[in-house]
Amino acid sequence: MKAEDQRALRLMFVTCHPVLPVTARVALTLSLVSDLSTTRIAHACRVPEQTVARRIRSGKRTLAAAGVPFALPAGPERADRLRAVLEVVQLIVNQGGLRAEALRLGRMLAQMLPDEPDVHALLALMEATPGLPADNLRGGTLRDSALDFLAPRDAGTRRSYAQTLDRLRRTLGDDTPLTELTADRIARVCRTAWGDAAPATWNRHRAALRSFATWAGAPALAAGLERRDDTRPPAAPTSRDTLLALRDHPLRDRTLWLLLHESGAPVHTVLGLDVQDLDLDDRHAPGRQVTWRSATARLLPDLIGARTRGPLFLTDRRPGPSRTPADPADLCPDTGRRRLSYERAEYLCKRATGVTLSRLRG
CATH class of the missing domain: 1.10.150 (DNA polymerase; domain 1)
Structure with a gap:
């Protein structure tokens, strides 16, 4: 059994633990194992979103208070715990909008517990039930x-x-x-x-x-996407002096490159910074584990200007109607411009320095 399969199986035994009320077991399983949003769970179960969220929060607190371990049960306890898991799957299959998900969970259990007859019996029953799809693909657009x-x-x-x-x-x-x-x-x-x-x-x-x-x-x-190996020889690290010499490039780009170099933080973390995240006096972003030194500190005030909120690194112009970001946090409320994307930042960096953004990290 692969490591990710073992984790999924352990997680399902935890979310279906008998210490929880049945409603919390269903909500936790659909949230943590099936990775469904609270909105979708609420719609399928025909209850308010607040109810689903409350069940999930309460369930997590109950598991923590009971000290339920993240491990597969063994010995006499295993049979009772498995029955609790199968009970949850049966409840999910009765939710009209979640029948395909119940079938997916049943097939996952059958694959990971091939010697458990009760699992295969439930799966056979679900597959023979009219109205269940022939495969386990989620529906929707x-x-x-x-x-x-x-x-x-x-x-x-x-x-x-x-x-x-x-x-x-x-x-x-x-x-x-x-x-x-x-x-x-x-x-x-x-x-x-x-x-x-x-x-x-x-x-x-x-x-x-x-x-x-x-x-x-x-x-x-x-299946048609094979991983590609990077066979290029490692590029020499870009020095701080090299970055400081790139004075002819836009302020935004120079600040990004120096911040990556001085902080060593992941690229996505730096691009995801907001103006309100920064403590300019102490040269760090509380809660983001990003710190910087003098070169970045000199540039940040000019980059931010009068802005007090929104993405730190912005695009050059406002997006068209069809390019408005789905997440409102990615749009600057003061300028109407959107957050600089990884792809655009990567292109500009390679064109100017000859290396990728990740190579700039000190």
Whole structure:
């Protein structure tokens, strides 16, 4: 059993623990194991979103108070715990909008617990039930599925994955049913968009699509995307003096490059900084684990100007109506410009310095 499969199985035994009320087990399983948003769970279970959120919070507190370990049960306890898991799957299958997800969970359990007859019996019953789909692919349009997939991610991951899925949506169309996606269609989009990109860029978009495909219950959709190895010799580190000498480049770009170099922070973290995150006097971003030194400190006040909130690094112009970011936090309320994207920042960096953004990190 692969490590990720073991983790999923352990997580499901935890979210279905008998110490929890049944409603909390269902909500936690759909949130943590199935990775569904609170909105979707509430819609399927026909309860208010606040109720679902309360069940999830209460369930987590109960598990913590009971000291439930993140481990597979063993011995006599295993049979009772497995019955609790199967009970939750049976409850999920009775929710009209979640039948496909229940089938996916049942197949996952059957694959990871091949010697458990009760698991296979439940799976056979679900597969024979009229109205259940023949496969475990989630329904909905590409747009709705992408938004549902992105909703629970942290801000940095959401921005990174959204760049990939936005390209998929623009090329294939927002209204494309998820059931019409194929590995060939996705591979063609990727080859057209990033076929000539650096291995690191290709692999970043590949990782986003693999995660989306797995979430959708159809990991085979990413089967045509092979990981690329970077065979280039390592570039020599870019020195601070080299960056300081690039005075002819825009203030925004020089500040970004120096901040990456002086902080050593991940690129997505730095691009995700907001003006209100910064403590200019103490030269750090509380809660973001980003610090900087004198060169960046000299540039930041000029870059920020009179702004008091919104993204630190902005695009050169306002986005058109069709390019407005899905996350309002990525739009500056003062200037109307959007957050600088990884792709644009990477292009400008390579054109000016000959290396990728990640190579600038000190």
